[in-house]
Amino acid sequence: xxxxxxxSSVQEVLSLADEKQLWVMIAAHLGRAPKQKxxxxxxxxxxxxxxxxxxxxEAGLEQxxxxxxYRLPESSLRADVILCxxxxxxxxxxxxxxxxxxxxxxxxxxxxxxxVSASGLPDEQLHPIDQVSAYCGYLTRYVEVLHDRPEAVxxxxxxxxxxxxxxxxxxxxxxxxxxxxxxxxxxxxxxEGSEEVGEVGKEFISYLKEHFYPASGAGAxxxxxxxxxxxxxxxxxxxxxxxxxxxxxxxxxxxxLAYEMVMNTVRLSKRADQKSIVIVSGGPGSGKSIIAAALxxxxxxxxxxxxxxxxxxxxxxxxxxxxxxxxxELQGLFKYFRNxxxxxxxxxxxxxxxxxxxxxxxxxxxxxPAAQRTxxxxxxxxxxVARVPVFLLDExxxxxxxxxxxxxxxxxxxxxxxxLVHEVELDGQFRCGGSAEYDEWVRRLLGLRAGGPTxxxxxxxxxxxxxxxxxxxxxxxxxxxxxxxxxxxxxxxCWPWSSPxxxxxxxxxxxxxxxxxxxxxxxxxxxxxxxxxxxxxxxPRGFGQVGxxxxxxxxxxxxxxxxxxxxxxxxxxxxxTVRKGTADKTIKGTKKDPVSDEKFSVLVRHIYKVLLTxxxxxxxxxxxxxxxxxxxxxxxx
Numbered sequence: 001x002x003x004x005x006x007x008s009s010v011q012e013v014l015s016l017a018d019e020k021q022l023w024v025m026i027a028a029h030l031g032r033a034p035k036q037k038x039x040x041x042x043x044x045x046x047x048x049x050x051x052x053x054x055x056x057x058e059a060g061l062e063q064x065x066x067x068x069x070y071r072l073p074e075s076s077l078r079a080d081v082i083l084c085x086x087x088x089x090x091x092x093x094x095x096x097x098x099x100x101x102x103x104x105x106x107x108x109x110x111x112x113x114x115x116v117s118a119s120g121l122p123d124e125q126l127h128p129i130d131q132v133s134a135y136c137g138y139l140t141r142y143v144e145v146l147h148d149r150p151e152a153v154x155x156x157x158x159x160x161x162x163x164x165x166x167x168x169x170x171x172x173x174x175x176x177x178x179x180x181x182x183x184x185x186x187x188x189x190x191x192e193g194s195e196e197v198g199e200v201g202k203e204f205i206s207y208l209k210e211h212f213y214p215a216s217g218a219g220a221x222x223x224x225x226x227x228x229x230x231x232x233x234x235x236x237x238x239x240x241x242x243x244x245x246x247x248x249x250x251x252x253x254x255x256x257l258a259y260e261m262v263m264n265t266v267r268l269s270k271r272a273d274q275k276s277i278v279i280v281s282g283g284p285g286s287g288k289s290i291i292a293a294a295l296x297x298x299x300x301x302x303x304x305x306x307x308x309x310x311x312x313x314x315x316x317x318x319x320x321x322x323x324x325x326x327x328x329e330l331q332g333l334f335k336y337f338r339n340x341x342x343x344x345x346x347x348x349x350x351x352x353x354x355x356x357x358x359x360x361x362x363x364x365x366x367x368x369p370a371a372q373r374t375x376x377x378x379x380x381x382x383x384x385v386a387r388v389p390v391f392l393l394d395e396x397x398x399x400x401x402x403x404x405x406x407x408x409x410x411x412x413x414x415x416x417x418x419x420l421v422h423e424v425e426l427d428g429q430f431r432c433g434g435s436a437e438y439d440e441w442v443r444r445l446l447g448l449r450a451g452g453p454t455x456x457x458x459x460x461x462x463x464x465x466x467x468x469x470x471x472x473x474x475x476x477x478x479x480x481x482x483x484x485x486x487x488x489x490x491x492x493x494c495w496p497w498s499s500p501x502x503x504x505x506x507x508x509x510x511x512x513x514x515x516x517x518x519x520x521x522x523x524x525x526x527x528x529x530x531x532x533x534x535x536x537x538x539x540p541r542g543f544g545q546v547g548x549x550x551x552x553x554x555x556x557x558x559x560x561x562x563x564x565x566x567x568x569x570x571x572x573x574x575x576x577t578v579r580k581g582t583a584d585k586t587i588k589g590t591k592k593d594p595v596s597d598e599k600f601s602v603l604v605r606h607i608y609k610v611l612l613t614x615x616x617x618x619x620x621x622x623x624x625x626x627x628x629x630x631x632x633x634x635x636x637x
Contacts (some may be wrong), residue, residue: 004460006030006068007221010053013066017050030069031457048100051160051184052081059208061085065217072135073142073229074461074616076429076436077252079135084224085217087152088209093220094152096211097139097178099132101159105166111268113173114260123425126257127170128157133179137250145227153178154211158204160184180207231484232430232616234556235289236538240323242297243330251294255287258424262295262390265422266304266350269387275346276420277383279410280392283439284613285431288392289554292354293323295390296333304349309335309382311358311403315554317524317534337378338363340385351386355554356393359405379404379413396448399549399607400586401595431556432613433461442612445635446605447575456636463618466632470515473561473620480559481543487559488537489517490547490611492604493584494565494624497522497548504528510546510563512624520545549607552614560615564623567604570631577601 006029008016016022023042028034038046049068056064064085069078080100087094101118109115109124116125132155140150155178159167162183170181182204233241251259258280265276282288292308299306310316316334324330337353341363353359363381364373383389395406407423414421432438437459443449456464467473477487491510497519498507504527506518520536521527531539536547537555546563566581579600582588587603589595595603612619621636623629 005070005225007225008066008068010056010062010064010066013049013053013068014057017046017053020046022046022049026068044100044102047102048158048160049081052098052100052158055205056083056208059205059212060214061208061212063214063216064212065221067221067224071434072138072252073434074232074430075138075252075434076439077427077434079132082224083208083212083217084221085212086215086220087211088213091213092149092152093145093223094211095139095146095154095220095224096208097132097135097153097155099128099135099155099157101128101157102161103159103167104161106159106162106170107167108169108172109264111271112260112264115257115264116170124257124261126253126260127173128159129155129170129173129175129179129181130256130260131253132157133176134250134252134256136178138252141250142230142232143224143227144230145223147230151177155179156204156207157181182207235293236318236322238290239293239297239319240325242293243300243323243333246297246301251287251291253428254282254424254426255291255428258291258426259294261422261424262350262388263298266299266388270349274420275383275387276422277410277414278388278390279407279421279423280390280426281394281407281423282392282426283394283396283429284610285429285434285439285556286394286426287428287430288394288426289354290430292352292390292392295350295352299350300333305347306333306350306352307335307348307386308333308352308354309337309339310353310355310554311337311360312355312550312554313524314534314537314551315355317532318538318555321535322538337382340381341374341376341378343381343385345384346387348386350388350390351382353382353389353391355397356391356410357395357397357405358400358403358553359391359409361402361404377413379409380417383413383417383419396443396606396609397553399553399603399610401589401593401599401603431616432619433459433617435459435462438462438464439613442609445575446609446612448605448609452574453631453635462615464636465618465620466629466636467561467620467622468629470512470517470563470622473563473622474515474517476620477559477561478543483540485559485617486557487561488542488547488552488557488614489561489563490549490552490614491563492565492567492582492607492611493548494567494582495519496583500527506530506545512563517544517546520547520551549610553610556614556616558615558617560611560619562608562611562619562621564608564621564625564628566624568608568628569623569625570628573631575605575628577604 006026023038023045064083067082070082071078081098083096103118106116106118114127116127136153136155140146262278296308319334320331360378363378429436445453481487495510508516510517521530521533524532531541536542536551
C-alpha cells in the first residue's frame with residue numbers, strides 16, 4: 001500500500017535528490033497534501049537519505065532496495081529506512097533497519113545510558129541504539145516472514161552529521177546485533193588527512209558489506225511487504241505475561257523513553273532521597289497502559305514496594321481477574337485511587353497511576369460515612385504516598401465534572417509541594433490500526449481540533465463505516481465477533497438504565513425505532529447470562545449488551561460499534577451538544593451541582609472521543625438523528 005512505505009532504488013533516491021524532488025515524491029507517495037515548503041521531517045529526507053544512498057554506492061550495493069518511511073504493523077510509527085538485500089554468506093534475505101539522525105552532537109543524561117540530550121532538540125531523547133533495536137524487536141515479533149528468522153534483522157543508527165568526539169558519551173551504551181551506532185566520520189579534532197578520519201569514515205561502509213551481497217534486493221523487499229502480520233497481544237495478556245516473566249515485547253520510541261525515565265528517576269530518588277514526579281501523556285492507543293504494566297512488572301521483580309492504581313472499577317477488576325488470576329500477591333498490586341488516603345507518606349517506592357485523567361477532586365463522596373469524609377485533594381494523597389508517583393494520562397479523556405486529572409493540575413500541586421517533575425509526551429498510535437489519520441479525523445469531527453470536520457479518505461489499516469440503522473450495525477458486528485475477534489457496541493448515556501427485573505432479565509432500555517437492547521449490567525456479579533459490568537468489554541457474553549463510557553473507557557476490542565445519541569447532533573456543518581439529550585445526571589448537572597454549557601460540551605465530546613477510539617480494526621458509527629446520519633455518511637464514503 002502506498003501509504004505504508006516509499007519503495008525506491010538507490011539510484012532513484014540520488015536522482016530525485018539531484019532534481020530537488022525527493023521530499024515531494026515521498027510526501028506524495030505517503031498520501032500527504034501538496035505544499036510549497038517541506039516540513040522539518042521532509043527536509044530531513046533531503047538531508048539524510050542521499051548520504052545513505054551514496055554510502056551504498058561506495059559499498060557497491062546499488063541493487064539493495066530501500067524501504068523509506070516503513071510503517072510498523074498496527075502502529076503510526078515509521079522506521080526511517082529498511083534496507084533489503086541478500087546476505088553475502090548465506091544468500092538468504094537480509095534486512096537492516098536504519099535510523100537516520102541529523103544530530104551534530106549529543107550526550108547522555110545524568111545517571112542513564114539510555115536517555116540522551118541532543119543538539120537542537122528541547123526534550124530528552126531515547127538513545128538511538130535503543131530506538132532502532134526496539135524497531136527490530138517489534139518487526140521480528142509481529143511480521144511473519146521475520147518471526148522465525150531474527151538473525152536476518154539488524155539495526156543501525158547513523159548519526160551522519162556527528163563526529164566521534166561530539167557523541168563520545170553515547171558510546172557507553174554497548175552495541176548489539178539489533179543496535180549499532182555510526183557517525184559521519186569527519187572528526188575535526190583529528191584533521192582532514194589523518195588516519196582516524198579514514199578509518200571512522202569506512203566503518204559504516206564495511207558494516208554494509210558485512211550484511212549485503214551486490215545483488216538485487218527486490219525479492220527480499222517483496223517478501224517483507226507481502227508478509228502476514230501476527231495479531232498483537234491485548235493489554236491483559238501482556239500484563240499477565242509480564243508479571244510472570246520478562247517478555248520480548250518492544251516498547252517503542254517515546255514509550256521506551258518514558259519507561260527509562262521512570263526507572264532512572266527511581267534510581268535517583270533512592271540515591272538522593274528526593275521525591276520526583278513523572279508525567280506521561282498521550283492519546284488513545286499511544287501505549288500508556290502497556291508502559292504502566294511493564295513498569296509494574298519490572299519494579300515488582302526488583303522487590304520494590306510498587307502499586308498500580310486507576311479510578312476505574314471495570315479496568316482495575318479486569319486487571320485483577322485476568323493478569324493476576326490465581327495469585328493473591330499479584331492481585332494486591334492493583335488498587336484504586338481512593339485506596340491511599342490513609343497510608344503514610346512515602347510508604348511506597350513507586351505508585352503507577354494509570355488513567356490518571358480520572359483523578360477526582362477528593363477520594364470520598366456522598367456515600368462515604370460522614371465521619372470518614374475528607375476535603376484533602378486526591379492528587380495530594382497520590383503524590384504523598386510514594387517516592388516516585390507516575391501519572392499516565394490523556395486530557396481528552398476527562399469525562400466527568402469532578403475529574404481533575406490534567407498535566408496543569410499535577411504540575412501545580414507538585415510545584416506547591418516542592419517536587420521535581422519529569423515529563424514525556426507519547427507520539428505513537430497503536431490502536432485503530434495504528435492510524436494517526438483516523439485519530440486526527442475523530443478530533444476534527446468532534447471539534448477537539450481546529451479546522452472542522454473533514455472527509456475520511458481511508459486507511460488500509462482501519463475500516464470506518466456509517467450504519468443506516470442500529471440493526472445493520474449489530475448484524476455487521478455479529479459477523480465479526482468470534483473466539484478470536486472481539487466486537488462490542490457502546491453508546492452515549494442517553495437512555496434510562498434499569499436494573500434487571502425480578503426474573504433476572506435485563507431490561508431493553510435502549511429503544512431505537514423497532515430495535516432495542518439492554519445496557520451492560522451495573523453490578524459486580526453475573527445476572528441472566530450477562531457478565532458483571534467490569535467484564536463487559538472482555539467477557540464473550542458482553543456482546544448483545546450496549547456498553548457506556550464507564551465500561552468502555554480503558555479497554556479496546558477489534559471492532560467498535562458506536563451509537564451517537566441525541567446529545568450530539570450535526571447542525572450547519574458542525575457537531576453540537578444538546579443538554580436535554582443526555583440521561584447522565586453527572587454531566588448534565590443539577591441545581592446543587594451545576595455544570596456549565598461549556599463544560600458539558602467538552603465532556604460530551606470527550607465521551608464520544610473515547611467510544612470512537614476503542615476499536616483496533618474498525619468502527620461502525622450510527623446516529624439516532626437523521627440529519628447527523630446524513631452528515632456522517634457524506635464524510636465517510
